[in-house]
Amino acid sequence: MNPGKWLRSSSFRLALIYMALFGGSVLLLLTFIYWSTARYMAQQADATIEAGIAGLAERYRTNGLSGLTNTISERISRKPGGYSIYLLADDDFRPLVGNISRWPRGRATQDDWLDFRLEGEGWPAGEIHRARARAFQLRGGIHLLVGRDLHELERTEQLIVRTLIWGLAITLVLGLIGGSMMTRSLVRRIEAVNQTSREIMSGDLSRRIPMDRSGDDFDELAGNLNAMLDRITALMEEVRRISDNIAHDLKTPLSRLKNSLELLHADSHEDEDTESRAALVEQAIVEADGLLSTFNALLRIARIESGERHAAFAAVDLPQLLHDVVGFYAPLAEERQQDLTLQVNAVAPVQGDRDLLFQAFANLLDNAIKYTPSQGRIKVDLSEQAGHTRVTVSDSGPGIPEQARDKVFRRFYRLDESRGQPGNGLGLSLVAAVVKLHEMKLRMEDNAPGLRVAMEFTRSGD
Numbered sequence: 001m002n003p004g005k006w007l008r009s010s011s012f013r014l015a016l017i018y019m020a021l022f023g024g025s026v027l028l029l030l031t032f033i034y035w036s037t038a039r040y041m042a043q044q045a046d047a048t049i050e051a052g053i054a055g056l057a058e059r060y061r062t063n064g065l066s067g068l069t070n071t072i073s074e075r076i077s078r079k080p081g082g083y084s085i086y087l088l089a090d091d092d093f094r095p096l097v098g099n100i101s102r103w104p105r106g107r108a109t110q111d112d113w114l115d116f117r118l119e120g121e122g123w124p125a126g127e128i129h130r131a132r133a134r135a136f137q138l139r140g141g142i143h144l145l146v147g148r149d150l151h152e153l154e155r156t157e158q159l160i161v162r163t164l165i166w167g168l169a170i171t172l173v174l175g176l177i178g179g180s181m182m183t184r185s186l187v188r189r190i191e192a193v194n195q196t197s198r199e200i201m202s203g204d205l206s207r208r209i210p211m212d213r214s215g216d217d218f219d220e221l222a223g224n225l226n227a228m229l230d231r232i233t234a235l236m237e238e239v240r241r242i243s244d245n246i247a248h249d250l251k252t253p254l255s256r257l258k259n260s261l262e263l264l265h266a267d268s269h270e271d272e273d274t275e276s277r278a279a280l281v282e283q284a285i286v287e288a289d290g291l292l293s294t295f296n297a298l299l300r301i302a303r304i305e306s307g308e309r310h311a312a313f314a315a316v317d318l319p320q321l322l323h324d325v326v327g328f329y330a331p332l333a334e335e336r337q338q339d340l341t342l343q344v345n346a347v348a349p350v351q352g353d354r355d356l357l358f359q360a361f362a363n364l365l366d367n368a369i370k371y372t373p374s375q376g377r378i379k380v381d382l383s384e385q386a387g388h389t390r391v392t393v394s395d396s397g398p399g400i401p402e403q404a405r406d407k408v409f410r411r412f413y414r415l416d417e418s419r420g421q422p423g424n425g426l427g428l429s430l431v432a433a434v435v436k437l438h439e440m441k442l443r444m445e446d447n448a449p450g451l452r453v454a455m456e457f458t459r460s461g462d
Helices: 003-007 009-077 149-202 217-267 274-305 308-312 318-335 354-371 427-437
Strands: 084-089 095-098 113-119 129-139 143-147 314-316 338-346 350-352 376-385 389-397 441-448 453-455
Touching: 009 084, 009 143, 009 149, 084 350, 113 143, 129 149, 143 318, 149 376, 274 354, 314 354, 318 338, 318 376, 318 389, 338 354, 350 354, 354 376, 354 389, 354 427, 427 441
Parallel strands: 338 376
Antiparallel strands: 084 095, 084 143, 113 129, 129 143, 314 350, 376 389, 389 453, 441 453
């Protein structure tokens, strides 16, 4: 993988942002720890100094200056290398007794606290310690200084600072390593998507995005993209199949129309009777009507699938609608000596487009009449089951094989591969489009013998 590519990736930039935020959080945390620790130790040092001052003050009140001097000397001799600082000086700040050699320079605060530096007071040459003390003036011009060497506090602060720096550095390094690893993983998976996309764009429509079955977001995205590609492939195959069927279905009527027009043209140069020419013209008109009917059916299905007819939805009285459909086809069924019956129950009105529903029921009934033999039975039933309105059209014809029941809703699909039967293979496609528009359920079942088609409304009218 090209390092420059993942360094420029948005995932790496996002990792850097998170690393900066995390590093800033660690810095704030360590700074707070440093401030809290240093402040606590400084308060402890001040408390120790105050405790020492309290003891010396008590001795001064009891035994006077000599007692104070003896106490300071005793404390210095007991802990000569300790951190406590004592100095008793005269009016000119010349040391009388103490463990530092001179009165410290520096300006005292309003409460007589001094912060100063100690150099060469019993430790290696060149080493300077920070100190803090409180000054008092006693009777007779005597000056007293009680303080503490803060070298240990300095070392602790330096240790905390070094820990802060190292902790921040380690955090940034680990963040960079973790971000790089995460970025490489993300870029690798994105590159798999890009590579598959490039192969598909180059013409290999069988390619799919690899999945690692981890169930994470990328796996879900890959699954959805693969499902989309499957759908696109299926639609392209459907378009190709429809194109082939259109070419097949239109070739024959166009050839017949062409032959009729050629005969009509030839007859115009011969002394033929008017009746023959009229028959040729009528045949040409019939073929043209058939072609127009096919294209109108295609346009009608396209408009239905686009959802344009939702605006025409209104409450539909299904019993009356089915009476109209059955009444329209009753003469044809009677002519074919078929038993056509209608059974309706009182149901609530449904929301829908009455014209489209009429066309869908009419197409189902037309197919039933077309394929049911003479003396056969056809029944249209309207009922309500489990709160849903259901319309069933059943017949005693040859039925449809189970493996072909999903295919018959495709455009131009014909069980009769020779296409000797009349029709264009669009009737059930229009039914499927109407069912989808009205959010209905459509099922084909075996009627033993024959076929039973059930259309169920999932939403009733108000």
